[in-house]
Amino acid sequence: MAEDLRNKLGAQHLPLRDQVLTALRTAIIDGDYLPGERLTEDRLAEDFGVSRNPVREALRVAEAEGFVVILPRRGAVVASPSSGTIGDMFAVRERLETLAARLAAERASAADVAALRALLDQGREATERQDLPRVAELNSALHLRILQISGNPWLSSIAKSLYLHVQWVFRLGAEQRAPHSWAEHIQLVDAIESGDGDRAERAALAHLDAASAAAYENAEGGYGAR
Amino acid sequence: MAEDLRNKLGAQHLPLRDQVLTALRTAIIDGDYLPGERLTEDRLAEDFGVSRNPVREALRVAEAEGFVVILPRRGAVVASPSSGTIGDMFAVRERLETLAARLAAERASAADVAALRALLDQGREATERQDLPRVAELNSALHLRILQISGNPWLSSIAKSLYLHVQWVFRLGAEQRAPHSWAEHIQLVDAIESGDGDRAERAALAHLDAASAAAYENAEGGYGAR
DNA sequence: AAATTGTTCTTCGTATACACTTTTGCCGGA
DNA sequence: TCCGGCAAAAGTGTATACGAAGAACAATTT
Numbered sequence: 001m002a003e004d005l006r007n008k009l010g011a012q013h014l015p016l017r018d019q020v021l022t023a024l025r026t027a028i029i030d031g032d033y034l035p036g037e038r039l040t041e042d043r044l045a046e047d048f049g050v051s052r053n054p055v056r057e058a059l060r061v062a063e064a065e066g067f068v069v070i071l072p073r074r075g076a077v078v079a080s081p082s083s084g085t086i087g088d089m090f091a092v093r094e095r096l097e098t099l100a101a102r103l104a105a106e107r108a109s110a111a112d113v114a115a116l117r118a119l120l121d122q123g124r125e126a127t128e129r130q131d132l133p134r135v136a137e138l139n140s141a142l143h144l145r146i147l148q149i150s151g152n153p154w155l156s157s158i159a160k161s162l163y164l165h166v167q168w169v170f171r172l173g174a175e176q177r178a179p180h181s182w183a184e185h186i187q188l189v190d191a192i193e194s195g196d197g198d199r200a201e202r203a204a205l206a207h208l209d210a211a212s213a214a215a216y217e218n219a220e221g222g223y224g225a226r
Numbered sequence: 227m228a229e230d231l232r233n234k235l236g237a238q239h240l241p242l243r244d245q246v247l248t249a250l251r252t253a254i255i256d257g258d259y260l261p262g263e264r265l266t267e268d269r270l271a272e273d274f275g276v277s278r279n280p281v282r283e284a285l286r287v288a289e290a291e292g293f294v295v296i297l298p299r300r301g302a303v304v305a306s307p308s309s310g311t312i313g314d315m316f317a318v319r320e321r322l323e324t325l326a327a328r329l330a331a332e333r334a335s336a337a338d339v340a341a342l343r344a345l346l347d348q349g350r351e352a353t354e355r356q357d358l359p360r361v362a363e364l365n366s367a368l369h370l371r372i373l374q375i376s377g378n379p380w381l382s383s384i385a386k387s388l389y390l391h392v393q394w395v396f397r398l399g400a401e402q403r404a405p406h407s408w409a410e411h412i413q414l415v416d417a418i419e420s421g422d423g424d425r426a427e428r429a430a431l432a433h434l435d436a437a438s439a440a441a442y443e444n445a446e447g448g449y450g451a452r
Numbered sequence: 453a454a455a456t457t458g459t460t461c462t463t464c465g466t467a468t469a470c471a472c473t474t475t476t477g478c479c480g481g482a
Numbered sequence: 483t484c485c486g487g488c489a490a491a492a493g494t495g496t497a498t499a500c501g502a503a504g505a506a507c508a509a510t511t512t
Contacts, residue, residue, distance in 0.1 A: 013298050013504085016465065017286065040493065051466050053279070056494095057286045060243065064290045066383070072239050073473050073494055088378040091329075095321040103317075152314040157292070158384055239473090241495065266462065277497045282464095299463055299504050 020048050021058040028067050028078055029168045035080040039068060065161050067168075081168045089165065090212040096159050097143070097208060098201045103150035105192045105200035112149045116189045119145065120182075127179040135178040140167055142185060146192070169215065177214040184210060242276050247284040249274055254293050254304055255394045261306040265294060291387050293394075307394045315391065316438040320431065322385050323369070327414065327430035328423040329376035338375045342415045345371060346408075353405040361404040366393055368411060372418070395441065403440040410436060 024044070027033050044055045059076050062068045068076045104112075119142045126134040140163060147156045147163075170178075184207040191200040250270070253259050270281045285302050288294045294302040330338075345368045352360040366389060373382045373389075396404075410433040417426040 013464090015298055015463090042493075053282075053465065053467095056279075057283055060283045060287050061290050064287050072241055074475095075494065088380050091325065091378060092322070092380045092384065095325050096318070099317065099321050152317060154314050154318045154388070158318065158388070162380070162384070239495090243495085268462080279496060279498095300506095301463060 016050050016054040017057040017061075020044075020050060020054050021061055023048055024058055024062055025065075025067060025164060028062075029164065029171055031171065033078045035078050035082075037078045039076040039078060041075070066165065081165060086169060086215050087212070089162070089169070090208060090215070093159075093162065093166070094205065094208050094212075096155060096162070097147075098204045100147045100150040100152070100155055100159065101188060101192065101200040101204035102197040103152060103155070104146045105195055105197045107151050108149050108192050108195070112145075113189070113193045116142065116145060116149075116192065120186060120189055123182055123185065127182055130179075132176065132178060135182075136167065136170055139178055139181065139185075142189075146188075149192075177211070180214070181207065181211060242280040243283040243287075246270075246274050246276060246280050247287055250284055250288055251291075251293060251390060254288075255390065255397055257397060259304045261304050261308075263304045265302045265304060267301070292391065307391060312395060312441050313438070315388070315395070316434060316441070319385075319388065319392070320434050320438075322381060322388070323373075323434060324427045324430045326373045326376040326378070326381055326385065327418065327426040329378060329381070330372045331418045331421055331423045331426035333377050334375050334418050334421070338371075339415070339419045342368065342371060342375075342418065346412060346415055349408055349411065353408055358402065358404060361408075362393065362396055365404050365407065365411075368415075372414075375418075403437070406440070407433065407437060 024033075033039065039059070041052045041055050041059070044059075045052050048055065059068060059070065063070045063076070067079055069079050070076045108116075119138055123135060123138040123142065126138055143163060144160065147159045150156065184203070188200065188203040188207055191203040194200075250259075259265065265285070267278045267281050267285070270285075271278045274281065285294060285296065289296045289302070293305055295305050296302045334342075345364055349361060349364040349368065352364060369389060370386065373385045376382065410429070414426065414429040414433055417429040420426075
């Protein structure tokens with residue numbers, strides 16, 4: 001069986017449109033392109049060094065993901081993360097991530113738990129080093145991993161896109177909460193390891209409530225501008 | 227603010243890519259393009275009578291929505307609705323739509339309830355006429371409306387895309403359950419009208435459990451083919 | 453029969469063109 | 483000065499063509 005499709009030449013070829021999409025997302029999340037900013041196709045094409053076509057295709061997906069808003073004949077502008085309030089986002093996360101925690105608890109293998117523990121360690125270390133961007137990154141990695149362990153592809157794909165927005169809100173403000181939340185992560189992983197779905201769900205809920213409260217506090221000043 | 231952007235001339239112009247996307251989705255949902263079928267850009271362009279560009283852009287979004295799978299350098303094939311099992315889908319719907327029902331109960335205006343009742347009536351009538359496609363359509367319309375009434379844009383947008391897949395599974399099999407489920411819909415709308423969030427959530431849950439059971443029964447034979 | 457080579461089909465990206473809309477900036481007039 | 487309106491500029495939407503590269507499949511050779 002020549003099942004080496006994974007290593008075929010073309011399979012590892014990342015189409016430009018995907019690279020552009022990734023670059024565009026990170027640029028938006030990192031605040032290089034600010035909410036409300038106009039994104040003309042020519043400008044993006046130049047920024048990324050490609051032609052208009054890959055840019056256009058990336059823009060359509062970015063729109064579907066909610067990172068840009070496209071008005072017919074007027075072009076794309078960076079969406080406002082506040083549109084779709086923070087509270088609404090947390091309400092959905094609460095439903096989704098608690099389910100993920102429960103499923104993960106019921107299905108996690110020893111290897112899965114080990115991977116989570118490893119992330120936990122790296123997170124603690126990064127926290128000690130006060131490396132906030134890294135902490136935020138590991139925070140995302142941990143949650144994404146739990147989603148994946150849950151084994152529910154719908155959950156996983158929905159939450160993945162949702163989580164990019166979480167990061168966006170995070171970066172624009174409450175990054176300093178990340179260290180604080182790390183203790184809750186340990187509770188969550190412990191609960192998953194125990195295999196107790198109810199307990200895992202409770203831990204996830206507690207974590208989200210705390211994060212939500214912090215986000216609100218932090219948002220008092222920040223958003224809604226434009 | 228003179229935010230009359232909605233009624234500007236160009237604003238009501240539907241770009242071809244959007245029309246193509248809609249047509250593509252319905253073609254897939256209706257089974258005109260079958261799971262596993264190869265979709266070459268030229269073929270689609272010809273089918274829809276447009277050039278390749280709008281097709282490509284529509285394909286990227288369809289991929290993001292999970293209706294097609296795109297393999298680099300090999301093109302797009304229609305996804306299998308079974309990928310991401312039915313059970314997984316219902317698990318997510320349960321979390322999301324119960325929340326929607328609760329929020330809708332808490333926020334529904336009299337006009338909202340009236341709109342739901344109107345859909346209910348149309349549904350009853352279509353059921354009596356044994357017009358199954360129409361019943362399925364109204365079923366979606368009702369659920370989508372509840373989502374919208376919930377007022378949570380995240381919930382709404384996520385569930386909207388999820389619901390297209392629900393329809394897909396539906397059409398490929400369990401369409402005959404729709405009439406049966408109509409009684410549950412009445413319960414649900416009653417609960418929403420009452421303003422009792424808990425009760426609405428319970429009604430939504432009951433509805434989903436019944437739908438899930440029916441889907442399972444119906445799926446025994448059907449999917450996973452190819 | 454197995455391996456190799458060619459041929460063809462497609463996708464991917466670029467470039468170009470052009471119609472049509474929106475935006476902008478300028479101008480003259482009140 | 484401020485206003486309205488008009489014309490140029492900018493930008494999107496769509497179509498088309500072309501070349502490069504990979505994948506699929508058939509033909510050929512070993």
